Amino acid sequence: MTKKQKLCFVIMGFGKKTDLSTGKTLDLDKTYKNIIKPAVEKAGVQCVRADEIQDSGLIDKSMYALLMHADLVVADISTYNPNAIYELGIRHAVRPYSTIIIKEQEGSIPFDLNHNRIFHYVHLGDDIGVDEAERCKEALVEMIESILKNKVIDSPLYDYIQDIEPPKLTQKEYQRIIGDLSEREESIFAISERAKHFMEGSNFIEAARLWEKAESLVPNEAYFTQQHALAKYKSKNPTVISSLTDALQIIEKLDPDNETNDPETLGLTGAIYKRMWHATNDAECLKRAIHYYGKGFKIRRDYYNGENYALCLNLAASIEVDLDEKTFYKISAKKARQEILEILSHLSEEEESSQSINKWPYATLANCYFGLGDVNSGMKYEKIYLALVTSDWEKETYFEGKEILTKLING
Structure with a gap:
C-alpha cells in the first residue's frame, strides 16, 4: 500500500548571501540543491522550501502552518539570514523535536544557538565540492532517519522548561491554508497536499484530477x-x-x-x-x-x-x-x-x-x-x-x- 509521505520544510536564505562575520559570499541555492533536497528525498521525505510554495499574499500564513505541521524542519543558518533565524525560533517554540540545524563551517555561532547540535559543511562560495556534497548527503540521511524514528527533544524551550504542551494546528485549519494555495494551482506542493486531503476523505475522483495535474507539472516524479x-x-x-x-x-x-x-x-x-x-x-x-x-x-x-x-x-x-x-x-x-x-x-x-x-x-x-x-x-x-x-x-x-x-x- 502506498504510504503517506512525510514532509520536510526547509528554512534558509535564497540565492547568494554574504556572511558578514567572514565576508564570504555563499550561493545557498547550491546547498539546497546539492545537499539538503537530495538527502531529504533519499530519506523518503518530501522536501519543500519556502520559495517553492510562494504565492502573493500567502507566504506568511503558509510558512507558519508548515513550521507547525512539518514532520521535519532543516534550518540552514549560514550567513545568519534574519528570516531563517526567526523561523527557526518559531519552530523551536511550536515543536519539541525533529528540527535539524546546519551551517557552513566558517564563522561564529550566535550565543543563543551554540548549545544546539549543528551539522557543518564546507562551502566554496559559488559551489560545493562533489566529495563534500556526497559526504554531507550520506551523513544527513542518517541523521534524518534517526531523528524521525527516535523523536529526541532538540528544542531548547522544551528541553529547559518541563511540562509545557506544544500548540496544535488542526487538520481543518491546515487544509484551509493549503487549500488557498492549491486553488490558484501555482504550487506543486499545495496541489499534492490538497490531493492527499481528498484521498483521506475518499474523494478519489477529485484526488485523481489533482494528482494528474501534479504529474503533468513534474512528469519525472514517480510518486505523483x-x-x-x-x-x-x-x-x-x-x-x-x-x-x-x-x-x-x-x-x-x-x-x-x-x-x-x-x-x-x-x-x-x-x-x-x-x-x-x-x-x-x-x-x-x-x-x-x-x-x-x-x-x-x-x-x-x-x-x-x-x-x-x-x-x-x-x-x-x-x-x-x-x-x-x-x-x-x-x-x-x-x-x-x-x-x-x-x-x-x-x-x-x-x-x-x-x-x-x-x-x-x-x-x-x-x-x-x-x-x-x-x-x-x-x-x-x-x-x-x-x-x-x-x-x-x-x-x-x-x-x-x-x-x-x-x-x-x-x-
Whole structure:
C-alpha cells in the first residue's frame, strides 16, 4: 500500500548571501540543491522550501502552518539570514523535536544557538565540492532517519522548561491554508497536499484530477504517477473496469515490465491486476498480479508486495484443479508469510511505547498471522493497525483483504 509521505520544510536564505562575520559570499541555492533536497528525498521525505510554495499574499500564513505541521524542519543558518533565524525560533517554540540545524563551517555561532547540535559543511562560495556534497548527503540521511524514528527533544524551550504542551494546528485549519494555495494551482506542493486531503476523505475522483495535474507539472516524479494511478483505480469512475484500465495505462509510464525495482510501482501494478481478476475472474489477471507482487517481494523483500503475493497464491490455489499445483501454491504462500514475519520481526519485538507510526506493517503482520492460523497474534496487530488508521478507505481496504483471506483459509 502506498504510504503517506512525510514532509520536510526547509528554512534558509535564497540565492547568494554574504556572511558578514567572514565576508564570504555563499550561493545557498547550491546547498539546497546539492545537499539538503537530495538527502531529504533519499530519506523518503518530501522536501519543500519556502520559495517553492510562494504565492502573493500567502507566504506568511503558509510558512507558519508548515513550521507547525512539518514532520521535519532543516534550518540552514549560514550567513545568519534574519528570516531563517526567526523561523527557526518559531519552530523551536511550536515543536519539541525533529528540527535539524546546519551551517557552513566558517564563522561564529550566535550565543543563543551554540548549545544546539549543528551539522557543518564546507562551502566554496559559488559551489560545493562533489566529495563534500556526497559526504554531507550520506551523513544527513542518517541523521534524518534517526531523528524521525527516535523523536529526541532538540528544542531548547522544551528541553529547559518541563511540562509545557506544544500548540496544535488542526487538520481543518491546515487544509484551509493549503487549500488557498492549491486553488490558484501555482504550487506543486499545495496541489499534492490538497490531493492527499481528498484521498483521506475518499474523494478519489477529485484526488485523481489533482494528482494528474501534479504529474503533468513534474512528469519525472514517480510518486505523483503512482498516486495518480492509485486514486484512479480507487475512484471506480466511470466504471470499475474502465478505472482499472486507465490506472494500468498510468502506471505503465513507470515501466513495471522491465528495469524498475521500485516496490511501490510493482505493488500498484499487482493491485490493479488483482482487482481486475476480482472484477472479471480472468485467470491471466491473477497470474500477472502474482508476477508483479512476487517481483517486488523477491527483489526488495518488500512486505506489502509479499503479503499480497501470498494472498494471490492462495487465490490461485482456490481455482487450481491440479492437486500438485494447488499444494505448491499453498506451500509458497506459507513460506512467503513466514519470511515476512522475519522481515518485520523488529516490530514484533517493540514495546508499545516505541511502536512505529507507519500503520501498514501492522496490517501486514495481522494478515500474515491470520494466514498462518495464529488468530491471537493476528488480532494483536490488527488492533494496533486500527488505532493508527485515519481514513475510512484504509480500513475498508484492510477488511476487504481480511475477508478474502478468511474465506480462503477456512474454505
